Amino acid sequence: MRSTHTQLAGYDSVTGTKRCTQKQMILNLFCTPHVTLTRQEIADRTNLRLSSVCGRVRELLDDEALQVRGSQKCTATGVQNETMGLPAEVTA
Template structure:
């Protein structure tokens, strides 16, 4: 993945504590394993900037706290967007 100097500077400017708080805000949205949201829906519900949401969701995906659970077509643009949600536990 390529990143620009500006992207790296922006990421570094967010303190670790703020990143943890934003990640927790996002995780708190997922009260059920059945709930899936797009990044834009997360941004709308948390009042975080979409760029911040994208970064924190990537962190949560890397940590396996969230999983990509499908796609949803945007009604405004017609573009397919990933939906994320809590990992689904297999019934054993």
């Protein structure tokens, strides 16, 4: 079955809105520049799927709204995970 142009435009508008809402949910977790979270911590606090968090975090990193601020070892797996935070302000 083929989708019409109108159906595809409707799908894009809904998913675009959903992506914006998810990005805002993630940004709301970072109330100060000192807060850093892993993708898993973001998923746990927002109740979003980890795959959705990874996609939105990538977009936020590309937009420079978030920045990789370090890493921490996962207690369950022992794997190093990136921590994200608001961009660090440069002091002159």
